[in-house]
Amino acid sequence: MMLSFPTSLLNGYRNFMSGRYVDERERYRSLAEEGQKPSTLVIACSDSRSAPETIFDAGPGELFVIRNVANLVPPHEPDGHFHSTSAALEFAVQSLKVTDIVVMGHGRCGGIRAALDPNAEPLSPGNFIGRWMSLVKPAAEQIQSNDVMTPAERQTALERISIRNSLDNLRSFPDIKVREKEGKLHLHGAWFDISTGELWVMDPETRDFIRPEI
Amino acid sequence: MMLSFPTSLLNGYRNFMSGRYVDERERYRSLAEEGQKPSTLVIACSDSRSAPETIFDAGPGELFVIRNVANLVPPHEPDGHFHSTSAALEFAVQSLKVTDIVVMGHGRCGGIRAALDPNAEPLSPGNFIGRWMSLVKPAAEQIQSNDVMTPAERQTALERISIRNSLDNLRSFPDIKVREKEGKLHLHGAWFDISTGELWVMDPETRDFIRPEI
Amino acid sequence: MMLSFPTSLLNGYRNFMSGRYVDERERYRSLAEEGQKPSTLVIACSDSRSAPETIFDAGPGELFVIRNVANLVPPHEPDGHFHSTSAALEFAVQSLKVTDIVVMGHGRCGGIRAALDPNAEPLSPGNFIGRWMSLVKPAAEQIQSNDVMTPAERQTALERISIRNSLDNLRSFPDIKVREKEGKLHLHGAWFDISTGELWVMDPETRDFIRPEI
Amino acid sequence: MMLSFPTSLLNGYRNFMSGRYVDERERYRSLAEEGQKPSTLVIACSDSRSAPETIFDAGPGELFVIRNVANLVPPHEPDGHFHSTSAALEFAVQSLKVTDIVVMGHGRCGGIRAALDPNAEPLSPGNFIGRWMSLVKPAAEQIQSNDVMTPAERQTALERISIRNSLDNLRSFPDIKVREKEGKLHLHGAWFDISTGELWVMDPETRDFIRPEI
Numbered sequence: 001m002m003l004s005f006p007t008s009l010l011n012g013y014r015n016f017m018s019g020r021y022v023d024e025r026e027r028y029r030s031l032a033e034e035g036q037k038p039s040t041l042v043i044a045c046s047d048s049r050s051a052p053e054t055i056f057d058a059g060p061g062e063l064f065v066i067r068n069v070a071n072l073v074p075p076h077e078p079d080g081h082f083h084s085t086s087a088a089l090e091f092a093v094q095s096l097k098v099t100d101i102v103v104m105g106h107g108r109c110g111g112i113r114a115a116l117d118p119n120a121e122p123l124s125p126g127n128f129i130g131r132w133m134s135l136v137k138p139a140a141e142q143i144q145s146n147d148v149m150t151p152a153e154r155q156t157a158l159e160r161i162s163i164r165n166s167l168d169n170l171r172s173f174p175d176i177k178v179r180e181k182e183g184k185l186h187l188h189g190a191w192f193d194i195s196t197g198e199l200w201v202m203d204p205e206t207r208d209f210i211r212p213e214i
Numbered sequence: 215m216m217l218s219f220p221t222s223l224l225n226g227y228r229n230f231m232s233g234r235y236v237d238e239r240e241r242y243r244s245l246a247e248e249g250q251k252p253s254t255l256v257i258a259c260s261d262s263r264s265a266p267e268t269i270f271d272a273g274p275g276e277l278f279v280i281r282n283v284a285n286l287v288p289p290h291e292p293d294g295h296f297h298s299t300s301a302a303l304e305f306a307v308q309s310l311k312v313t314d315i316v317v318m319g320h321g322r323c324g325g326i327r328a329a330l331d332p333n334a335e336p337l338s339p340g341n342f343i344g345r346w347m348s349l350v351k352p353a354a355e356q357i358q359s360n361d362v363m364t365p366a367e368r369q370t371a372l373e374r375i376s377i378r379n380s381l382d383n384l385r386s387f388p389d390i391k392v393r394e395k396e397g398k399l400h401l402h403g404a405w406f407d408i409s410t411g412e413l414w415v416m417d418p419e420t421r422d423f424i425r426p427e428i
Numbered sequence: 429m430m431l432s433f434p435t436s437l438l439n440g441y442r443n444f445m446s447g448r449y450v451d452e453r454e455r456y457r458s459l460a461e462e463g464q465k466p467s468t469l470v471i472a473c474s475d476s477r478s479a480p481e482t483i484f485d486a487g488p489g490e491l492f493v494i495r496n497v498a499n500l501v502p503p504h505e506p507d508g509h510f511h512s513t514s515a516a517l518e519f520a521v522q523s524l525k526v527t528d529i530v531v532m533g534h535g536r537c538g539g540i541r542a543a544l545d546p547n548a549e550p551l552s553p554g555n556f557i558g559r560w561m562s563l564v565k566p567a568a569e570q571i572q573s574n575d576v577m578t579p580a581e582r583q584t585a586l587e588r589i590s591i592r593n594s595l596d597n598l599r600s601f602p603d604i605k606v607r608e609k610e611g612k613l614h615l616h617g618a619w620f621d622i623s624t625g626e627l628w629v630m631d632p633e634t635r636d637f638i639r640p641e642i
Numbered sequence: 643m644m645l646s647f648p649t650s651l652l653n654g655y656r657n658f659m660s661g662r663y664v665d666e667r668e669r670y671r672s673l674a675e676e677g678q679k680p681s682t683l684v685i686a687c688s689d690s691r692s693a694p695e696t697i698f699d700a701g702p703g704e705l706f707v708i709r710n711v712a713n714l715v716p717p718h719e720p721d722g723h724f725h726s727t728s729a730a731l732e733f734a735v736q737s738l739k740v741t742d743i744v745v746m747g748h749g750r751c752g753g754i755r756a757a758l759d760p761n762a763e764p765l766s767p768g769n770f771i772g773r774w775m776s777l778v779k780p781a782a783e784q785i786q787s788n789d790v791m792t793p794a795e796r797q798t799a800l801e802r803i804s805i806r807n808s809l810d811n812l813r814s815f816p817d818i819k820v821r822e823k824e825g826k827l828h829l830h831g832a833w834f835d836i837s838t839g840e841l842w843v844m845d846p847e848t849r850d851f852i853r854p855e856i
Contacts (some may be wrong), residue, residue: 005415005426006254006314012270013413014428020268021411031263032253032322032409038262040220046302048252049245049274051267054234056226060263060408067281068298069305077296080345084282084298087346088260091283095324097342100220108246110309129309132301133292188219191403194274195246197235199227201219214228353576360574361569362589366636370586375576410639422580425624433830433843433854434742440698442856448696450841459691460750460837461670466690469646474730476680477673477702481693482662484654487689488836495709496726497733508773510709510719511674512726515774516688519711523752523771536674538737541726557737561727607674616647622702623674625663627655629647640647642656 019069024059031061038064040100041092043085043166045071050106066093070111072135073166075118076173086173093175099185101176103166105159106192115140116151135169136162160209163189163202173202229370238273245275252278254314255306257283257380258300259262263408264320284325286349287380290387290404300386313399315390317380319373320406326373329354329367349383374423377403377416395416440469448587452487461487466492468528469520471513471594473499475621478534492520498539499531500563501594504601514601521603527613529604533587534620540587542581543568563597588637591617591630666701673703680706682742683734685727685808687713691836692748706734712753713745714777716807718815728815735817741827743818745808747801748834754801757782758793777811779805802851804843805831 021028042052052063066088073085092098095169105112115133139161143154167187171177178195179185189202191209200209235242256266257280266277280302287299305313319326329347353375357368381401385391393399403416405423414423449456470480471494480491494516501513520526533540543561561568567589571582595615599605607613617630619637628637663670684694685708694705708730715727734740747754757775775782781803785796809829815821821827831844833851842851 004400005404006316006400008276009254009270009316009404010426010428012272012276015271016269017411017428019271020413025411028263028411029409035322036262036324039219040223041260045304046255046279047323048250048276049242050280051265051272051274051277051279053265053269054274055230056223057233058223058226058228058265060265060268062222062226062262064260064262065263066260067279067302072298074234074296074298078342079295081293081295082288082291082346083342084288084294084346086285087342088281088329090342091325092260102220102223108249110250111305127302128292128297128304132296132298135296186218186220190219190223192247195243197231197239197242197421204218212224212341214224214231356574356576360570362570362592363585364634364636366634367585367588371577371581374581378576420578420580422578432828432846433832434744434828436704437682437698437700437744437832438854438856440700440704443699444697445839445856447699453839456691456839457837463750464690464752468651474683474707474734476678476704476706477670479693479695479700479702479705480704481708482695483658484651484659485661486651486654486693488693490650490654490697491693492690492691493693493709495707495730497730500726502724502726505724506770507723508714509721509723510725510774510777511770511776512716514716515770516709516711518770520688521755530648530651536677538678538754539733556720556725556729556732560724560726563724570708614646614648618647618651623671625659625667625670632646640652642652642659 028060028163036061036064036096038062038096039098040064040102041066041089041098042102042104043071043073044104045069045106045109045111047106047109050104050192052104055192055199064096064098069132070109070115070128070136070162071105071166072132072162073103073169074135075169089170089173089176093173093179093185097184099211100188101170101185102188102190103163103170104190104192106164107156107194109155109159109160112136112155112162116154116158136165139165160191163191237275238357241311242274250275250278252310253312254278254316255280255303255312256316256318257285257287258318259283259320259323259325259341261320261323261408263405264318266318269406269413274284278310278312283343283346284323284329284350284376285319285380286346286376287317287383288349289383303387303390304384307393314402316404317377317384317397318406319377321370321408323369323371323373326350326369327374330358330368332358332371347365350379353379361390374403374405377405378421436446436524448487456488459461464489464492464524466490466524467526468492468530469494469526470532471499471501472532473497473534473537473539475534475537475622478532478620480532483620483627492524492526496614497557498543498561498564499533499594500538500590501531501597502563505598512590517598517601517604520545521601521607521613527597528616529613530618531591531598532618532620533591535584535587535622537583540564540583540590544582546587564593567593588619591619592635648798652728652801670702678703680704680707681740682706682744683708683731683740684746685713685715686746686832687711687748687751687753689748690813691752692834694746697725697834697841706740711771711810712757712778712804713747714774714785714804715745715811716777717811731812731815731818735815735821735827739826742830743812743827744830745805745812746832746834747805749798749801749836751797751801754778754797754804758786758796758800778807781807802831802833805833806849820828
């Protein structure tokens with residue numbers, strides 16, 4: 001039988017099995033037996049350059065991960081529709097009882113770039129991406145009109161603003177708000193510069209992004 | 215300044231910078247300059263044990279990744295709401311023009327387990343997770359009533375049925391359907407056994423899951 | 429004299445005599461003198477691809493073997509008729525006092541496939557095979573109606589369910605039940621994938637089939 | 643998890659996988675894809691010393707095998723009961739359309755020995771084995787009273803008589819009788835001396851057992 005499965009993935013899987021898996025066989029097995037107990041949820045971008053497991057060198061069982069375009073969190077909308085991100089949030093917080101949520105943005109984000117482009121047309125009749133990126137529209141509009149910043153500066157700015165936005169939206173979920181107040185849950189922002197490999201972390205007080213000493 | 219950022223993540227990031235990043239510095243830089251051009255979209259579960267970059271040993275730039283609970287794809291619903299998964303799909307297909315989409319499920323999936331439990335109560339007033347998992351409800355009902363299979367067999371069955379379901383839903387997106395017919399886009403199913411590390415791949419003809427020779 | 433005996437069998441026998449038998453001459457002789465004392469009964473399918481001596485690389489004297497279509501055990505029916513399988517069971521347990529009984533099923537089982545086919549006509553006026561496979565009818569009916577599983581998935585499911593069924597029927601034999609309770613007899617399930625050579629073994633607690641570490 | 647599966651079988655399976663299976667991987671795979679097409683049905687004893695695949699050095703796909711105590715074939719009895727041997731016969735002849743059926747007995751057969759012992763008590767209340775061996779009762783009675791033969795001679799004699807008996811019973815199945823007359827099916831007798839490794843084959847004309855030249 002001919003399988004059309006991408007050869008590059010099968011090659012990668014072979015590397016995994018003959019490499020990393022050999023060392024972590026027991027870990028996978030016990031994680032299967034006992035279930036996952038990750039303490040951290042990372043909300044990251046779908047971008048192929050911002051895999052949290054790579055950047056945080058995380059092994060199996062460590063990070064519960066949501067990945068969507070531009071690592072956005074929509075506000076709490078209990079309207080009976082399918083909410084991919086909200087459902088995963090709920091699962092992480094209520095079932096897994098994670099203690100930390102990291103919203104991790106990154107440089108050169110295609111979603112943010114599209115949100116900043118005033119001439120961007122809807123990408124498709126359905127325009128899911130346009131609708132999705134409208135989550136940052138109010139901020140984008142303020143930034144777009146700022147012609148003293150370079151395009152790159154505007155982009156980095158909106159990438160970071162959007163992270164703060166998502167942190168605010170996280171707190172619109174009643175359960176998250178309560179658990180954070182009780183000290184059981186901590187919210188964090190991070191921004192990864194894909195060009196230099198630098199990680200910037202949000203100071204929870206000032207909400208500035210700074211480079212932690214490592 | 216004291217940063218509350220999780221220490222385990224900072225430690226992991228330090229490993230990344232002193233390890234993998236050293237070798238891939240140029241790759242990150244050129245990916246930043248030229249933009250990402252991943253050929254594959256992987257839709258995987260948020261589960262901490264099923265990171266596609268780990269399982270497929272993928273480096274930066276290789277995989278565009280959506281991660282939500284139970285790696286589900288909702289049907290095409292152009293209703294003006296925020297659709298995290300549909301937006302990312304649209305971005306991958308229309309902007310990045312990926313040539314392959316892999317829906318990758320995995321064993322011991324908590325979302326699938328919840329969908330199979332007839333006594334499961336809504337996890338919260340908002341019940342996002344219940345609503346989200348209702349995407350597999352029709353199949354779950356057929357499997358629930360089957361008392362000659364063990365709970366684990368029912369779970370594996372639904373995990374695989376759900377992947378086929380998501381592949382069907384992918385084809386409800388007009389653009390995906392068209393591109394697949396034109397031979398420009400290929401859809402695949404995969405299932406990762408977190409306990410043994412085995413990868414099972416869906417045969418596109420029979421839709422059975424089999425172990426590829428690697 | 430012309431013997432019509434199949435040439436392939438005579439050729440095979442010649443190989444046996446000039447090969448394996450040379451090494452095992454003494455073993456055969458002493459097994460003849462002292463009688464057989466196998467500790468294990470294997471109930472396997474008549475299928476030409478599932479010989480237990482091959483799969484378990486077993487030499488003379490090791491396995492007492494029942495082979496019938498689909499490796500089924502009928503329930504205890506002391507009705508005075510000829511019961512091939514029950515008679516062999518009785519001999520193995522009461523005379524040979526085996527300590528282990530393995531019900532070994534296999535993939536692509538023709539008997540199971542026939543049991544799953546709702547349109548299957550009786551194969552003959554006598555319809556022995558239809559009657560025999562009716563031993564799995566209740567389970568087959570639950571599986572047949574499940575249209576969210578592929579045909580191959582339904583088949584594998586029923587192959588495994590049928591093994592559990594046979595293990596239950598084994599326990600309807602009073603002597604087996606008693607000896608098992610006394611710890612003198614152990615019942616096991618196994619499933620052999622004729623396509624890949626994989627052996628799956630039933631976990632006695634969950635009754636799931638898993639791949640043992642070998 | 644602790645599996646109680648017999649260690650000797652797992653060890654044997656390991657040998658199989660690292661030995662014979664390596665050479666026959668493709669054969670197993672193609673037999674799985676294309677289905678079994680054995681041309682020969684062997685009806686052999688459950689005895690641990692008379693595995694047909696061993697004695698005829700047969701690989702996967704070659705022999706469809708029924709194994710019961712004393713390799714007996716009951717007469718055609720279409721009575722609606724479960725008939726393990728008759729069902730397997732029917733499957734081999736009608737579905738697989740085997741061209742040859744071999745009834746293979748062997749020396750030191752415990753079932754035959756029991757049938758010859760006039761003092762043998764029923765082995766159990768259910769007495770399946772006694773009932774089963776009553777298939778050779780008329781012959782056994784003639785032999786039992788013959789006190790000029792040694793016990794060993796009586797045993798060998800009944801082992802061979804029983805093979806002829808089973809060949810006669812095979813012909814009580816209408817379909818077998820018809821196919822044999824049409825030249826599409828050939829019936830054979832064989833007797834294996836477990837002590838010396840000798841194979842004796844029945845001359846179809848005289849019905850004597852002779853040693854074929856090999």
